[in-house]
Structure formats: structure tokens, C-alpha cells
Amino acid sequence: MPVPRGLPVHAGLAVGGGLSAVVAWWAIRRDAAAFAPVGHLSGWILLAILVALTALSWRHRLATYPLGAVVTWSRLHLHLGWLSLVLYVFHTGRPFPGGWLTGALAALFYALALSGLAAWGLNRTLPQRLARREIEVLYERIPGLRADLLKSADALAVEALTSAVSTTLPDFYLARLRPFLERPRDHWRHLVNSAGSLPGLRRELADLDRYLDPRESALRQRLETLLRQKEDLDCHRALQWALRVAGGIHQFLGSLLWLLVSWHLVLVFAFGGGRG
Amino acid sequence: MANFPVEGGRVDPEGTDGRRRVVDDRSGSVAPGATDTLDAASLARVLALSPFREMDPTRFPRSRSLAAILQDHTTLSRFRRGDILVRAGDYGHSAFLLLSGAIRVVRRPGLPESLLGRAAPPRRHWSTLLAQPFRRVPVGEVREPVRDPGRGRGAGSQPATTIGADSGTIAGAASGLETRREAGNRIRISVKAMEHLLAHHETATLGPGEMFGEVGALSRFPRNVSVLADTDCEILEIGWQALRDLRRYDPPFRDRLDRLYRERSIGHHLRQSRLFSHLDETVLGEIEAAVRFASYGEWNWNADHREESRRSHTERLAAEPLIVREGDPATDLILVRSGFARISQRFNHGHWTIGFLGWGRHFGLAEILGGQESGETLPYQYSLRALGYVHVLRVPAPLVAAHLLPALPASKRPLPPAVSTGPGRERSAGKGQLSPALPTGPGRERFGNEDSGILEFLVDHRFINGTASLVIHLGRCRRCDRCLLACAQGHGGNPRFLRQGPRHGPLMVARGCMHCMDPVCLIGCPTGAIHRHPRGGEVIVHEGACIGCGSCAEGCPYEAIRLVEILHPDGSPQRDPENGLAILKATKCDLCLGQWGGPACQRACPANALLRVDMGNTRAFRRWLEA
Numbered sequence: 094m095p096v097p098r099g100l101p102v103h104a105g106l107a108v109g110g111g112l113s114a115v116v117a118w119w120a121i122r123r124d125a126a127a128f129a130p131v132g133h134l135s136g137w138i139l140l141a142i143l144v145a146l147t148a149l150s151w152r153h154r155l156a157t158y159p160l161g162a163v164v165t166w167s168r169l170h171l172h173l174g175w176l177s178l179v180l181y182v183f184h185t186g187r188p189f190p191g192g193w194l195t196g197a198l199a200a201l202f203y204a205l206a207l208s209g210l211a212a213w214g215l216n217r218t219l220p221q222r223l224a225r226r227e228i229e230v231l232y233e234r235i236p237g238l239r240a241d242l243l244k245s246a247d248a249l250a251v252e253a254l255t256s257a258v259s260t261t262l263p264d265f266y267l268a269r270l271r272p273f274l275e276r277p278r279d280h281w282r283h284l285v286n287s288a289g290s291l292p293g294l295r296r297e298l299a300d301l302d303r304y305l306d307p308r309e310s311a312l313r314q315r316l317e318t319l320l321r322q323k324e325d326l327d328c329h330r331a332l333q334w335a336l337r338v339a340g341g342i343h344q345f346l347g348s349l350l351w352l353l354v355s356w357h358l359v360l361v362f363a364f365g366g367g368r369g
Numbered sequence: 370m371a372n373f374p375v376e377g378g379r380v381d382p383e384g385t386d387g388r389r390r391v392v393d394d395r396s397g398s399v400a401p402g403a404t405d406t407l408d409a410a411s412l413a414r415v416l417a418l419s420p421f422r423e424m425d426p427t428r429f430p431r432s433r434s435l436a437a438i439l440q441d442h443t444t445l446s447r448f449r450r451g452d453i454l455v456r457a458g459d460y461g462h463s464a465f466l467l468l469s470g471a472i473r474v475v476r477r478p479g480l481p482e483s484l485l486g487r488a489a490p491p492r493r494h495w496s497t498l499l500a501q502p503f504r505r506v507p508v509g510e511v512r513e514p515v516r517d518p519g520r521g522r523g524a525g526s527q528p529a530t531t532i533g534a535d536s537g538t539i540a541g542a543a544s545g546l547e548t549r550r551e552a553g554n555r556i557r558i559s560v561k562a563m564e565h566l567l568a569h570h571e572t573a574t575l576g577p578g579e580m581f582g583e584v585g586a587l588s589r590f591p592r593n594v595s596v597l598a599d600t601d602c603e604i605l606e607i608g609w610q611a612l613r614d615l616r617r618y619d620p621p622f623r624d625r626l627d628r629l630y631r632e633r634s635i636g637h638h639l640r641q642s643r644l645f646s647h648l649d650e651t652v653l654g655e656i657e658a659a660v661r662f663a664s665y666g667e668w669n670w671n672a673d674h675r676e677e678s679r680r681s682h683t684e685r686l687a688a689e690p691l692i693v694r695e696g697d698p699a700t701d702l703i704l705v706r707s708g709f710a711r712i713s714q715r716f717n718h719g720h721w722t723i724g725f726l727g728w729g730r731h732f733g734l735a736e737i738l739g740g741q742e743s744g745e746t747l748p749y750q751y752s753l754r755a756l757g758y759v760h761v762l763r764v765p766a767p768l769v770a771a772h773l774l775p776a777l778p779a780s781k782r783p784l785p786p787a788v789s790t791g792p793g794r795e796r797s798a799g800k801g802q803l804s805p806a807l808p809t810g811p812g813r814e815r816f817g818n819e820d821s822g823i824l825e826f827l828v829d830h831r832f833i834n835g836t837a838s839l840v841i842h843l844g845r846c847r848r849c850d851r852c853l854l855a856c857a858q859g860h861g862g863n864p865r866f867l868r869q870g871p872r873h874g875p876l877m878v879a880r881g882c883m884h885c886m887d888p889v890c891l892i893g894c895p896t897g898a899i900h901r902h903p904r905g906g907e908v909i910v911h912e913g914a915c916i917g918c919g920s921c922a923e924g925c926p927y928e929a930i931r932l933v934e935i936l937h938p939d940g941s942p943q944r945d946p947e948n949g950l951a952i953l954k955a956t957k958c959d960l961c962l963g964q965w966g967g968p969a970c971q972r973a974c975p976a977n978a979l980l981r982v983d984m985g986n987t988r989a990f991r992r993w994l995e996a
Binding site: 154158161164167216219221223229231232336340 | 498501502842843844845846847848849851854855858859868869872874875877961964965966969971972973974975976977978
């Protein structure tokens with residue numbers, strides 16, 4: 094599996110950030126009183142970083158404004174994300190603070206960071222896998238294309254039935270191939286890049302060849318082509334779904350975090366910190 | 370004639386067949402038999418004029434008789450003194466024969482833009498641009514119908530987010546132009562105070578029997594001069610199809626055209642070329658007299674391109690006219706005047722594309738230089754083939770060796786080719802060309818880390834024509850559609866390209882306007898609605914003048930133009946009140962002209978997966994591929 098572009102840089106940032114967080118935690122544990130004022134300042138800085146991180150979604154929305162390339166914003170988003178992790182430890186004084194609100198905030202914060210990291214990883218690897226596929230399709234058109242494939246396959250089966258003396262190929266089609274063609278298949282296998290149902294089906298189909306005459310064999314080959322195209326569609330569906338969902342989860346968690354952060358701010362200023 | 374897109378009016382159309390027709394604005398259809406087309410009496414009159422009366426009708430085949438050619442592809446028009454006949458920078462595909470009166474050709478300096486009837490670059494109001502991301506667009510392609518005062522009805526429509534009612538229309542009323550409407554709904558544009566205007570311009574006067582405009586028609590180059598009516602005059606407009614046929618079947622006419630081309634154009638091109646610009650006038654004159662020129666391929670190559678692009682590489686190569694064959698003696702320096710040519714080298718049983726040439730590029734200089742140094746005529750190291758249509762000048766090698774090479778600065782001198790040819794030896798790199806063949810043949814890296822088939826792919830599909838080709842790297846693309854959303858945001862809710870198109874490995878050239886060097890979509894537009902913006906060169910459609918005929922969409926070899934139904938805000942189609950037909954408009958990428966910041970699609974991509982590529986400058990493309 095090829096190493097995603099930029100992985101060494103981000104791995105370095107992760108290690109560096111993690112070490113910084115550990116050092117910060119250790120320093121604060123040694124003398125928490127000395128670091129108390131830092132808590133407020135780091136909070137404000139963290140808030141500012143959160144605003145900057147959220148700005149990426151605004152940048153997406155303001156697509157026609159001359160605000161620079163989104164790819165630059167995305168890179169900045171990534172680097173600020175790392176920074177926020179380190180600052181978070183400075184702010185809380187420990188990686189896992191107590192209290193229901195701060196605990197929830199911590200959990201959500203880490204979940205958000207993890208989802209961002211996961212989305213980054215998927216955005217690096219899945220497009221390369223998609224690009225290796227023979228076809229390129231728009232996600233919204235996949236159901237329609239699948240329906241067209243099924244129609245073509247049905248037509249081949251009917252042709253096999255009407256042109257040949259035997260029902261071997263049509264029977265096999267109905268029993269084994271049509272279920273594969275009629276709906277999305279191997280969703281999770283495609284996600285983990287594992288072989289799906291197709292190799293097995295192709296083997297069975299190839300084995301059938303010893304019982305077919307040349308006419309039927311030609312139809313069998315056309316059916317096999319349709320099976321490969323169906324597998325490509327399934328792969329596209331699975332991977333493009335994953336790309337969309339990854340980004341969607343990250344955005345959703347970000348929105349939740351803002352809710353909790355807003356509540357945290359209210360408590361900090363109204364009730365002296367809201368410690369539970 | 371000058372294709373001025375006119376809001377709500379009808380310009381003098383240069384029809385696909387050169388015939389001037391009255392376009393029925395109400396139905397959007399082209400109505401034959403209009404006032405200035407050749408009726409029987411006009412045809413007889415034209416046939417009695419020189420040069421047609423000197424032509425031998427028996428030279429023409431029965432299926433393409435002289436009379437049929439003239440009737441189908443020529444038009445008579447009358448102009449008053451001061452009328453603008455031809456506008457510098459416009460794309461035209463007709464030549465003109467002056468029948469009576471006189472015309473003035475404005476040479477140096479050219480007429481200012483304000484006097485050519487071109488408006489300033491369209492720009493939307495800042496409040497419109499600011500509000501764009503927040504506007505809800507439940508229905509795309511909505512326009513507000515406008516009333517044409519001249520017709521008193523509501524046919525035609527205006528973009529609801531118009532970039533300015535005058536955009537692309539006749540402007541300059543305050544700066545010396547006036548317009549008038551004539552019979553047949555024709556618009557004429559006149560320059561006021563012509564003598565005063567032209568007092569500081571170098572001009573030439575042509576009289577009855579003289580031709581002009583042949584350069585643009587033959588070479589498909591933008592008009593390089595503006596032409597005004599010096600007196601009331603009558604002109605026969607000869608469409609490119611007629612020019613093609615008359616040249617083919619009547620040698621004297623061909624000689625006449627070629628002589629005009631030689632007199633008026635070759636010198637201009639030589640002086641523009643970086644290779645020749647340092648030579649003195651005497652030497653240039655000698656070279657000009659010796660230059661030969663030729664055209665290869667089909668002028669309307671776009672007509673068959675979609676079909677041809679489905680053929681194999683070998684079939685395509687075999688169909689491309691050969692300009693120079695590898696191994697032939699290098700007797701000429703080839704200059705590309707317009708169009709594109711493929712540079713290839715034999716490899717095993719095929720030919721390996723190693724580069725392409727466009728306007729202003731040259732071929733054969735290294736071989737001539739090597740020949741001068743070795744004292745013998747070297748063979749061409751590569752073959753040169755026409756891609757679509759190409760027009761070249763051939764400068765004899767002895768003149769190049771005698772006058773050009775000695776004065777050529779060292780930085781411009783190519784390395785001479787290795788004496789023994791064939792794979793395994795280094796080649797020289799001509800300036801402006803892509804890197805030449807590498808010793809080990811195809812498979813060596815050519816475009817960064819990608820395989821060398823990229824060049825073959827780009828050349829085979831003629832994507833090299835693009836100055837803003839929409840290339841997507843599928844290995845980076847997250848399929849998030851942010852490019853499409855950004856495009857739609859700037860264009861009333863509908864994107865102007867498709868995220869689909871021909872692929873080569875991870876690279877896809879999306880179906881969006883490439884703003885070609887040679888925009889063949891312009892050929893045949895009856896109203897001049899699709900035109901090249903004179904400042905930035907973007908190919909844009911003026912919706913007010915577009916009649917939805919579809920000739921541009923049909924003519925685009927890259928399927929980048931779409932006809933869309935114009936809708937009311939409730940989603941129902943707008944219809945012509947005269948005939949009930951739905952109103953259609955051509956839509957395409959306009960490079961976000963009038964918007965902030967240039968193409969929004971490229972800026973909106975979060976993965977650096979989309980690039981607008983100028984194929985004339987592949988350095989940025991290579992850097993992007995290697996990023």
C-alpha cells in the first residue's frame with residue numbers, strides 16, 4: 094500500500110505534538126498553581142484556533158469570493174488542528190479532565206481530532222484506489238448505471254435462453270449472478286480493500302465454460318464484463334460514500350463541539366468554571 | 370462582416386455557409402431568402418463581374434457548379450461611409466470583394482477598443498457578487514424576459530444576473546460611434562468624424578475589384594486590421610466554403626489569393642517571429658519572396674473529431690496529413706502560422722509522439738544548423754503531421770543558413786542533432802517545444818512522475834488546443850463536487866462543466882470549455898454571440914445575441930457547450946410568444962469572467978486536484994503533476 098503523501102510530515106507533527114502535550118501535562122502536574130493564569134489565556138487562544146478551524150467550512154460556502162485557494166486553507170486547517178491538540182492539554186492541565194461538561198468536551202474534542210485524522214487519511218488513500226478503477230462515475234448516477242447493467246445482463250440471459258438449446262447459462266445467471274447485480278454488494282469489503290464476491294463468481298462462471306457451446310461461451314464472456322463493471326460500481330459506491338461520510342462526521346462533531354464550547358464559555362464567566 | 374453581438378437586435382451574421390441571412394429573432398430560426406442574399410438577378414450580376422466572369426465553369430464539377438457555389442456561399446451588402454466592415458481581433462471566416470465604392474484599411478496603430486464597439490470586460494456589481502453565496506436558487510437557468518422596443522414583444526431574454534446590459538454589445542456611443550437599424554433588422558455601426566479619427570493612423574485605400582479579409586478566412590486567424598467604408602459601397606462577402614472551392618477549381622483565383630496572402634500577411638508573420646525579428650528589411654524582403662506556404666488538413670476538422678477520437682492511435686496517425694517525413698532531407702524551416710502539428714518519431718512499428726507545435730513555433734532549425742556545420746543536408750529527425758488543420762510557412766534552408774543562423778544569438782541556437790540517428794542518441798531541444806525523445810523510447814518519464822502516454826493522450830484528443838483545459842487528477846480528487854458547487858454558485862445555480870471526460874490513467878480532462886487557441890466553435894455562429902473577448906481572450910457567449918441554434922454546441926469537438934432551456938422562476942420554460950417554442954441558450958464555462966478572482970473551480974478544490982491548464986505552457990502542468 095503506498096505511503097500517503099505528506100504522511101511523514103504529519104507523523105512528525107503528531108509525534109512532536111504528542112511529546113509537547115506530555116511535557117505540558119507533566120509540567121502542570123508538578124506546579125499547577127504556576128500554570129493557572131495560562132488556563133485562561135490558552136482558553137482564548139484555543140477558542141481563536143477553533144474559530145480559525147471552523148473558517149474552513151465558511152470558505153467552502155463562499156466559493157466565489159477571492160479568499161485564496163481552498164487547498165491552502167485545508168493545509169492550514171490541518172496544522173491548526175495539531176496545534177489545538179497541544180494547546181488543549183495546556184488549557185485543561187491534563188489530557189482527561191473530570192466533570193461531566195469538561196469530560197464531554199474532552200471526549201468530543203478527541204473524537205473530532207480523530208475524525209479529522211481519519212478523514213485526512215481517507216482523503217489521501219481512497220482517491221488513489223478509485224483512480225485505479227477502470228471507470229469513473231458520479232456518485233449520484235450509480236443507481237441508474239446499476240439498473241442499466243442489470244437490464245443489459247437480463248437481456249444477455251434472455252438471449253442465451255432463446256438462442257441456445259440448454260438453460261445452463263440462464264439458470265446459473267438467475268441463481269448466482271443476478272443477486273450480485275441487482276443491488277450494491279461488498280460494501281465493507283471494498284472499504285477495507287479486500288476481495289469481494291467477484292473472484293469467486295468469475296471462477297464459477299469460468300468453470301461453467303466446459304458445458305457451453307461457442308455461442309453460449311461468447312455470452313458468458315459478455316456477462317463477465319458486466320460483472321466487472323458492477324464490481325467497479327460497487328467499489329465506487331463504497332469508497333465515495335466513505336469519503337462523504339468521513340467529512341460529514343467531522344463537520345457534525347465540530348458543530349457539536351461548538352455547542353459544548355458555547356455552554357462552557359457561559360459557565361466559565363457566569364459560574365466560575367462550571368466544574369462538576 | 371463584423372460580428373457585433375447586439376442586445377435584442379440582430380447583427381450581420383456570417384452564416385455557416387457564408388450566406389447573409391435575416392435571422393428571425395422571434396423564432397430564433399434562420400430565414401433564407403432575405404433581402405441581401407443572392408437572388409437570381411444578383412447571381413447573374415455577380416457572375417458577370419471579375420473575377421467570376423473569367424472563371425471557366427467547365428472546371429467545376431456538376432455537383433459544385435460555379436453558380437451554385439456563389440449562390441450558396443456569397444452575400445451582397447451595402448454600407449455607408451464610416452460603417453465598420455471588419456473589426457480587428459474578430460474571428461471571421463469570409464473574404465470580401467469590393468464591388469463599388471472605396472474602403473479604408475486601418476493599419477498602424479489599430480483603432481482603439483472604444484471605437485470598435487466592444488464594451489469593457491463585463492463585471493457584475495459588487496453587491497451581486499457579495500450576495501451570490503447566500504442566494505437560494507431553487508430553479509437554475511432562470512432569466513428575466515426583456516422586451517425588445519424594436520419589436521414590441523417579449524421574445525428573447527436577459528440573464529437575471531446580467532453582467533451588464535451592454536456587455537458585449539455595441540458600446541462607445543459617447544466616444545465616436547453611432548448605430549442604426551436597417552431593413553432586415555440589420556444593425557450598422559458607424560464611426561463619426563472618420564477623417565478626423567484616421568488622421569493619425571496609417572491606412573490603405575482599396576477600390577472596386579479588390580479583395581480583403583482573405584487572411585482571416587484562409588488561416589483562421591483573427592482579423593489583424595479593421596476596415597471602414599470610405600464611401601458608400603457595395604460588397605460581396607465570400608464564405609470560406611466558397612473560397613475553398615474556388616481555390617480548388619480555379620487556378621487563377623487560387624494564384625490571386627495566394628499573391629494577396631503573400632503580399633499582406635507573410636511579411637507581417639515573419640516580423641512577428643522571434644527568429645526573424647532581428648533581420649533587416651532587405652533580408653526580410655528576400656526571405657518573404659522565397660517563402661512558400663501551405664495548408665494541411667481540413668478547415669472544419671471539428672466536424673469529424675468526435676468520430677476520429679474513437680479511433681485507435683494508429684488509425685488517427687495514418688489519417689493525419691504528413692507535412693514532413695522523418696528522414697527526408699531538411700530543405701526548409703517550417704513555421705507554424707496557425708493550427709497545430711504533431712512531432713513524432715518512428716519507434717518499432719509505430720510512431721512515438723514527442724511533442725507538438727502551435728502558432729509561432731518552428732521545426733527543422735536544428736537540422737539546418739547541423740547541416741551548415743557538417744556541410745551536408747541532414748535529414749529531419751522527426752516527422753511533422755497536421756492535427757486538424759494547420760497552416761505553415763516554409764523558409765528555404767539556404768536562406769536560413771545564410772541570414773538567420775549567423776545572426777541568431779547563442780541562447781536561441783539549438784543543439785545540432787546527432788549525426789547517427791535512431792533511439793539511443795540524445796536529441797536537441799528546440800526552443801518552445803517540449804523536450805525531445807529520450808534515448809530509451811516510450812515509457813520514460815515525460816510529464817513529471819506520470820507516464821509518457823500523457824502527451825499522446827493530449828495530442829490524440831487535441832486537448833493541446835486548450836488555454837484553460839480543465840484537468841482533474843482522479844488520484845487526488847475526493848469527489849466532493851466543490852468545484853461544481855463553486856461553478857454553480859457563480860452561474861445562477863447551474864455549473865458550466867461536467868466532472869466527466871476522457872481519461873488517461875489518473876488524469877481526466879473534464880467536459881468544460883478549454884478556451885481554445887483555435888476556437889472552432891465560433892465558426893458558423895450566425896449572430897456572433899459566441900466570440901473571443903478581446904482583452905483576456907476568453908471565449909464567451911453573449912446571451913442577448915444567442916438564438917439557441919446550437920451550431921456552437923455541435924461544432925465544439927470537446928462537448929463543452931450545452932444548450933439549456935431558459936426558465937421562469939416557477940420552473941416553467943420560457944417560450945417565444947410567436948411560435949411557442951422553448952427559448953434555448955448556449956452555456957459554457959466563461960472562466961468566471963466578471964467574477965472576483967478568476968476560475969472558482971480551481972480555487973474551490975480542497976485537494977489540489979483540479980487545474981486549468983494552458984497547453985501552451987506545460988511547466989505549471991508538470992509542477993502540478995509532481996506536487
